[in-house]
Amino acid sequence: MGEETSTADASDQPTAPHTEHKRWEALPTGSAADGHAIIVTAEATYTPSGAKLTGPVDSIEKLDKLIQWAALQPLGVPAQVWLVGTGACELLGWTINPGSEYDVDDLEKLRIRAAESLGLVITASLPPLITTGWELRGDPGHVVHLSRAIGKATQMVDIILEPYVWTYWNKDFGWHGRIGDMGILGNPTAGTYLPDDDLPAARELGRRLAWTAQHLGVLPGPTPARTGAAVLDKIRRERTRTGKGIVVTTAGAVPPIHGAPDGDFEPAAGWIRDHLDSDDLDDVSQIVTIDQRAAYLASAGMLEFGYGKPRQLLGVDAADAASADKPAFGIWHVTLPAGGQYALPEKLPLPHPEMLTDQPVTTWVTTVSLEGLCAPIVDGGMGLDIDDLAVTEAWVYPERGRALDKWAKVLREARAVAAETGDAAMKRFIGACYKGYVGRMTRPEMWTATRMQHHHQPIWRAAIMAHCRWRGRRVAMRIARDTGRWPIRTMTDSWVYLLGDRQTIADESEALGKMVVEKHTALTDETLLAFAAAESARDVRLAIAAAYGVGAESDDDETGE
Template sequence: MTDANTASLIVERHVVIVTGSGAFTVGGDVLTGPVDSVDKLEKLIEWAHGNRGLLQPIPAGDADADPARIWVVGAGCRHLITPDPGAGDSGLVEQLGRSLAPLVGRGWELRHGKGRAVVLARGVGAQRVSVEIVAELHPWLVGERDDLVEDAAELGRRLHRWSAVLGALPAGSGAASAAVINDRIMRARAGRRGAVVSEPGVLPANVMAEIRVQPPWCAPASEVEEEFEHSDQLVWLTQECPELAAAGTLTFGYGQPQVLDAITAAAASTGQKRPFGLWRVTLPPAGDMRLPQMLPPPHPQMRLDTPTLAWVTTEDLDGLAKDVRDGGAGLPAARLGIEQAIVWPQQTRLLEAWSTRLREAREEFANDAPLRALVDSAAAEYLQALADPEPWADPAWRQHFQPAWAAAIAARVRFRGRRAAMRISREYRLWPVYARDAAMIYATGLDEATGEPVDLSDTHSRLGRMTVTHQAAVTDELILEVLTAENTAEVAAALSAALEGPGQRTPIAVAPKMEASNPRGVESPASETAAVDADQGPLNGASVTAKGSAAKDDVTPSPTTAGTQSGRASNRAVSGGAPAAVLHTDGLWLADGTRVELGPPIVHVGQVAELAYTHHLGYRLTAKYNEPGQIWITEAACQEFGIDVAAISRRDRAKSLRQLTENIDFVTGAVNEGWSLGGAGEDPNAHRLGTWTRVYRDDKRGVMIALIPGMGTGADEMPILSDEPAPAQIAKRLQLLADALRFPWKINAGVTAVDLMLQTRTKTWSPQEWRDVVFAPSTTAPPFGIGDVESDFDWSRRPTSDERQRRYIHAYDRGGSYVAGIAGLELPIGDPIHHPDGAPFNAKTPGYWLVDIPETPDWRLPYVLNPRGLQFTGPKWVCTPTLERAIELGYQPQILQAWLWSRHGRVLLGWYERFRDASAMLDLDDPDAQAARDQAKIIRTHGIGIIGSDEHLKGKPAYSPERRLHVLAKAKANIVYRLHQIGEKTGQWPLAVATDTVLYASDDPDPVTAWPGGPESFGRGFGQYKPEGSGLLDEHLEHLNGRDYRGKRDLIPAREWRANLCTDAEGC
């Protein structure tokens, strides 16, 4: 390896760095000012090469020299490349070629270089200049440090060090940089002794190499709970540089492979030294082998109860044959029924020299953390990319596509991890609770001998060693989250989030459960599996048909199965994770699209309720409480059960249904067999069904039966039903909604919202205090006339003469307007204290304040103290957030009287967070997710309204008009804050505001780019603004009259407007 000083001198002669501020040597010396044209680039090349002795060819041993390099980074790219520097590094090569094309007419040769580069070459006198132009908007060499993109000195330092230690210049990515090193090694071998790989290792189409180390796997909640009993902390135990540790020690094949038949393959597999290859085997069921139940299977494709055909590597054969004690399966090749093999006669440790060079670089960079991290990144990215053809599409890179190598490396890493897990089980009697790739999560306690925390890290320093990288305490919250998990996917999410932070709380994909009968198997989320207990079998001979297709007995079972978390796993485990199923004329539809064909015809509603028990419907909320399961019955099924659907009154559906179902056979048959029906009302002897009815027996918990014909189907009431969805879609949407909110739909939006408020208790309150104190029904009546101020905006103004010259008007909707301000909002608790002479204003104290309303001199904005532009003749009551915003805007209203709550808190914070998370989780380009998202919006909107409703909630828990008024006031105050901020910053002021819609005039036809508020306030998140509608300003002036605004329905919806723009815009 070249010594550092010599290498630095060489790199100095071969590379010039171009940033936005100019051209620099690798040592950081300034060469020129900004290189912002092709002419300046040409002059730079000629001057640097001719006058400074720079840009010299890079020696490449016995091979031809490589071109010198001009490395254009950051703003330097934007100066030099046209027309679109924002396309990213992947598109810069084509742009670079187009920008440099004029040089061809001046005698320069222009060709595509290796990777993200083009090469310029031309004879200059007796010499030939050849320069590789590499363009990177964000150089890979700076890692995540955006602040270093324009730092020529640090870029040069890293380039110095990298090339000095690794013997090659870095490329535009980690994988490419590592590939360059390997290519240099291969070129040095050419013409000498040593293996040279020049062709890709493409596999036959029917051969699928297993390149996963370990798909996500998690122990069931009951096993995790057992591990928690003797644990104080979670630790994330992972292998250090696992792929790099394996690559240099493995033998890989190259050249032309051979296909072996069953007899030849079997003989080769049992030879003294197996050739490198892939072997088609039958993996026996894991359940038939004496394997540890607290570890995943030894191969990702192995199932619990079913043999599996798979292609495995030679490394897999070696690992499976080892004793279970050593991480293997005690499974010799002779027991695998080898049918075929692909082997490579030529084989050697092809990556040994490459691996050695990177290992030595890690040691060299021991005190240079950024470069050491880049070495680790390059090694991992390259070895993982061996199985991906995309990075190697360039013909110059094609030899790096080697999926069989990647599979062998994955197997080596997998069995190394299993070996470590078995050693830890012997030494510490601990098992992993979660595994993913080369890492595992353990729950650990204190060492009995020393009293210190158990350290599972290996004591040696070799690569591949097990090392603890993250630790977290086992908290009561974590234990509860695990115990209340619906499935192992949620257990995995809780464990990972505890160690990796809140960002990991999005659902984690978990390897599919092997078979439903496996109590330790990994399970998919309830929304991804059919809710049928494989042990009990379907009730009354029912059969499960996936996606409505006929079941086939001759098909090998899929790794995913119909099954949810079994009740056997723990006496605390929930019997099912699905909130609802939909009963139609062709069977029962579950959330994953599975149709359960029913056997004997259903004759009464008790049999419908029985389906909820059979398929474990219900939604767990706490360790001790589940919401009952729901069966939704379609209109067609209702008709079959004898309900006269056509006679249902649309004016009062629930009352009409009760009348139509009273004492029909479908109902009385259930009563005669011992079932009871809720909702009898004044007549306890009446037997009937409403839109929602609780059906129960004395020996079983109730089931909610929902009759879809009794529900509204409008988009403003039931978005999940508004587009005539199929039964499977309804079930899926209910599942999506429940999973996103962590709470199911219940009866209607108001009930769902209020029950969710009661559910989202904070730890500072006991359950009894939460219900009896925090959410006790309010006894404080709002002061007379407060609605004049505490109401939604309904305001417009006439455009100025300058504004009237603009062509368009755009309306923007504020997302989650009411709930957006809840996160930091102090809300009243209990009764207020009266201050008849007023009190000093405190923005943190909720209250009603009687104030004189001053006149507003600012006609450009709606007035926060008079949102509808009314004529006030005296003082008015306002809430704290309104008065706070008025004071911040410079008004000084006199406080005459006050009702203030000394006890207060952010009691709706948890409720708000559920909707915030659900809105983000469901914001997908999927109609079912969008329907569920819209349903969540209905819930939160109704929730804010109903807590102040005398008609629906007065005297009941959560009734609190003062909280509703404070939430409304906060939303109004925040709207004014944003409008004022935009106006002061840009000079653009709204023309109208109606509730949570604001309108601006613009000359830009695109409402997205016309938004005046900047990117931080634009989007689909809570409190952000998104386009709602647009139109021509001239045609909208009648609605901008200085009074209330009524023009929204005359605007063209945003999606339609933008679609029309696209038809006229090239490339839209």
């Protein structure tokens, strides 16, 4: 970004941060986000590390002067000005009254109404900014995207209204009738949202901004998925500059195929036993749910992904390519044989979610599933030969490599810091970043800008999902060999077991992808009877929910991450 000259008079200039005010007290805060972000409350403005800059920003003109004076630099995403508390928004006239959540029967209607009102209020106030050269990028809302030309460079600044982040619907924020994760701001239901009072909230936000800048090398994006994308783009720029490492520059849209699966290309596992026998209930005293530690992140870091322009293979050529010792990364049109004709473990789901017991199914699978289906049964596979899958078509990529290895390493190390320091807010945020990013790989509408299109990688996501699923099956087979216990349910990458007093099935390793205990509780006589009496999958599901003391709907809320 080129240099800029402030339009403020000398008398209006804020005092230099190092001479004005002490750093935040009560919380250790780094300075990695200073110069990239500013925090504005109704009382004053601050650097993320806590140095006071100015008094209140009580007009759009003063906001313009503050931005120009601060000359903030981007850090992975555009520079940021955070308005914390409704008071800071009120000083700029950015207030709305959407009504009470108790007056509507649909929270989504309330959110839509609030978002529309907020956009109108902000738009009406922007002429003073527009006259000084700023342009609005997109529609204003909880984030106001501003840009302006400075010579041949472009300055971009995002103004973020903390009190109104809830007005933005995105699956990253887990709306669905309740407030969920709201990016760097945290989760109200999990107790990680900012404090209620403005100064403590500003202090904690400053800490989180500095933490993110230090450990991810970027500011938090408007959503966790965008933050994950910013981390990857920073790595891409470094690799482009040095000429070292894989740089993917194009989107990886699903090739033009017939018979694509409905929904996810590689569905997550979802299965439950329809009854339990005496072996399942013998000497059991506890119910335990295990899941893979940061499953998506683990798989993203270890998989080799394909990129470049895919090539179509038909007939014998496709079958021969599938028979290679190391098949190319791609997708394969196969016929999954009827599972009932194979000697598969009766107390595990069928090896692939699309497979049926009594009839073959023709579908598309990734290379990860192709290899999984051919793996030995003892390792969680099906023990098939490629000929058993009747491969008729494939789309394979000319290049392959660990395109997300460095990305996964950055997020893994940041997650480890948060875990070691007991920083629940940042650990949750890191989880939301990699899960959100992997989830949004399938959505081209999120990556419409030319410089963002390489994030559209649905086949990568499918491979990650498949890898997590096959890894879980392999672990389930190992547990069965070691303990004689079989799962009674699986959701995504979590598995539910009934165990005896001293039985443990979690992995000792701290590595990502290993199984950890998600939750467990002792069984009572009543819950044991419920399992014994179960005659359907629904009965088993209700028994699991009752054992954990939650409603049946809550039992379905496992994320597997």
